[in-house]
Amino acid sequence: MEVGVAFRNLNEALKALRLTERLVEIEQTLAPRFECAACLSRAAALDKGAVLFTSLKGHEVSAVGNLVYSEDVLALEMGVSPGGEYTRALRERLKSPVKPKEVENMPVEEVLEPEASLSEVMPIFTYYEGDSGPFVTTGLLQTIDPDTGETARGIHRMELRGDRELGAALLNPPLSSIYAKYKERGERMPVAVVIGMTPLIFASFAFKGAAGADKLSVAGGLRGEAVEVGRAKETGILVPAEAEFLLEGYVDPATERQDGPLGEIGGYSQLFTTTPSLFVTRITHRKNPIYHALLPDGPEGDVLLREVAQTFIASQVEGEFEFFETLHLIRGTFGSSVVVSLSKAESSQIRALLERLLNTGVVKKAVAVASDIDPTRTREVEWSMATRYRPDEDTIILSGLKGSPIDPSTGEDFTSSKLGIDATGYGHNHEHLRVKIQPDAADLAAAIISGGRS
Numbered sequence: 001m002e003v004g005v006a007f008r009n010l011n012e013a014l015k016a017l018r019l020t021e022r023l024v025e026i027e028q029t030l031a032p033r034f035e036c037a038a039c040l041s042r043a044a045a046l047d048k049g050a051v052l053f054t055s056l057k058g059h060e061v062s063a064v065g066n067l068v069y070s071e072d073v074l075a076l077e078m079g080v081s082p083g084g085e086y087t088r089a090l091r092e093r094l095k096s097p098v099k100p101k102e103v104e105n106m107p108v109e110e111v112l113e114p115e116a117s118l119s120e121v122m123p124i125f126t127y128y129e130g131d132s133g134p135f136v137t138t139g140l141l142q143t144i145d146p147d148t149g150e151t152a153r154g155i156h157r158m159e160l161r162g163d164r165e166l167g168a169a170l171l172n173p174p175l176s177s178i179y180a181k182y183k184e185r186g187e188r189m190p191v192a193v194v195i196g197m198t199p200l201i202f203a204s205f206a207f208k209g210a211a212g213a214d215k216l217s218v219a220g221g222l223r224g225e226a227v228e229v230g231r232a233k234e235t236g237i238l239v240p241a242e243a244e245f246l247l248e249g250y251v252d253p254a255t256e257r258q259d260g261p262l263g264e265i266g267g268y269s270q271l272f273t274t275t276p277s278l279f280v281t282r283i284t285h286r287k288n289p290i291y292h293a294l295l296p297d298g299p300e301g302d303v304l305l306r307e308v309a310q311t312f313i314a315s316q317v318e319g320e321f322e323f324f325e326t327l328h329l330i331r332g333t334f335g336s337s338v339v340v341s342l343s344k345a346e347s348s349q350i351r352a353l354l355e356r357l358l359n360t361g362v363v364k365k366a367v368a369v370a371s372d373i374d375p376t377r378t379r380e381v382e383w384s385m386a387t388r389y390r391p392d393e394d395t396i397i398l399s400g401l402k403g404s405p406i407d408p409s410t411g412e413d414f415t416s417s418k419l420g421i422d423a424t425g426y427g428h429n430h431e432h433l434r435v436k437i438q439p440d441a442a443d444l445a446a447a448i449i450s451g452g453r454s
Contacts, residue, residue: 006200007077007199008198016076017073017076022050022069023050024043025054026039026051026053026054027055029056029057030056030057031056032124033134034126036123036293037125041295041297049066049070050065059123064290065293065295065300067202067294067300068203068300069300069303070303071307074222075089077199077223078200090307091311091314093222094208097213097214097220097221099214099217099226101229102230106241107241107286108241108243108245108286109284113284113285116283117164118166118283121285122291124136125137125293128262130261131263132261133159135158135159136157136166137293137294138294139155139166139195140153141168141175142194142237143175143192144237146187150214151237152174155202155205155304157262157296159275164280165277165278167259167275169275186254187253188250188252190235190250191237192235192246193247194244194245194246195245195247196244197240197242197244201216201227204216204218204222206305207308228240228242232282234281235249244290245286246284248280248283249279250278251278256277260272263297264296265305265334267297268408301334302332309334310329312360321349324340324353325340326341328376334406335363336365338357338366338367339369340357340367340368340375341369341370341374341375342369342371344371344424344426346426347422350424351420354368358396358401358419359402364407364418366419367381367385367420368420368421369381369384370426381423384425385423387425388424388425389421390428394421394422397417397418399417401418403416
């Protein structure tokens with residue numbers, strides 16, 4: 001296995017993370033209830049990378065969390081450098097899906113569990129005080145559209161409700177709309193759930209690729225090679241062959257009931273009205289499987305939402321606004337706070353761009369800075385606001401716009417007021433006043449003082 005080559009499975013991904021010192025391994029025996037989540041939270045706060053639990057109370061399998069703790073993990077699997085090269089490669093590869101390759105033998109079906117309960121097979125974590133119980137937070141759900149026969153896929157969290165019963169939060173398309181079709185017909189919806197994929201395949205279930213592209217085709221494009229799939233024995237749904245766990249069954253619309261609460265990515269505990277139950281009729285897994293757990297308010301969800309938002313937002317502005325340069329989404333804000341770097345433009349043009357950003361749905365605060373400011377450096381952005389921003393002239397506040405369902409400050413219809421700040425200084429002739437270190441002297445200093453040029 002080479003670093004920079006698409007990983008076949010989760011175990012290969014963990015080997016690469018270990019080789020590149022991006023993996024923390026915890027050998028102490030811990031409980032899936034609260035203790036593992038506490039370790040994931042602590043590791044995230046200290047930027048420790050992915051965390052592998054090798055000894056879990058009541059279980060023989062291992063579990064990994066904070067797997068996609070940074071965009072660097074996705075860059076590693078894509079075989080590109082982090083930063084600009086990764087961003088460019090991501091956007092280009094999303095335009096070039098590669099169809100899955102069907103195989104006969106699937107490692108995910110090596111072991112059949114005919115009688116065991118879900119909690120006996122998998123160490124399903126309970127994350128926070130106040131949660132209703134254990135939740136599967138990395139379930140990759142797949143079903144068949146009854147109208148088209150096409151396979152639809154998405155990431156949906158699931159509440160443990162019984163030995164082989166899960167509450168499926170089908171809140172986002174395409175599965176939400178497909179579930180509505182089955183519900184209207186009064187029919188059960190067949191599903192296949194896989195848990196435990198490589199970082200890039202997992203992330204692909206969140207990305208929007210080319211129109212009509214299967215999520216696994218998106219994954220193939222990102223990886224640069226086809227994802228191997230096979231037909232699940234009971235449902236016939238094509239699923240990733242190299243997954244760690246496979247759950248087959250059906251969602252019954254007649255079983256909708258209260259769901260949660262669960263601590264969500266926004267940092268608050270949320271209670272959803274009702275969700276249907278998913279009844280698991282067949283469980284298989286690899287030999288020595290690894291369970292993937294995602295801490296809801298941890299780095300993984302934030303990375304996925306930021307990456308999805310980044311590609312979508314950039315596509316909305318770069319073609320229309322020629323002065324647009326780069327976009328940076330603030331870490332920990334799940335795509336709602338952005339800084340955009342612009343070349344010189346009129347104040348009215350900058351205002352138009354900021355309004356476009358605020359109308360994308362996900363963005364709540366947008367700050368525009370001049371091209372000499374690095375939008376990824378908080379100190380520079382704040383300096384720009386402190387010296388180039390006139391609040392009475394350069395502030396935009398828009399009301400009644402579409403907000404995010406995970407933002408508890410929105411109204412019942414998820415509408416929100418939003419903030420735009422023009423901190424470019426282009427309208428105030430501030431840009432020429434900035435002090436500058438002489439370039440030759442800066443190069444000399446970089447050679448003398450370690451840490452590189454900044």
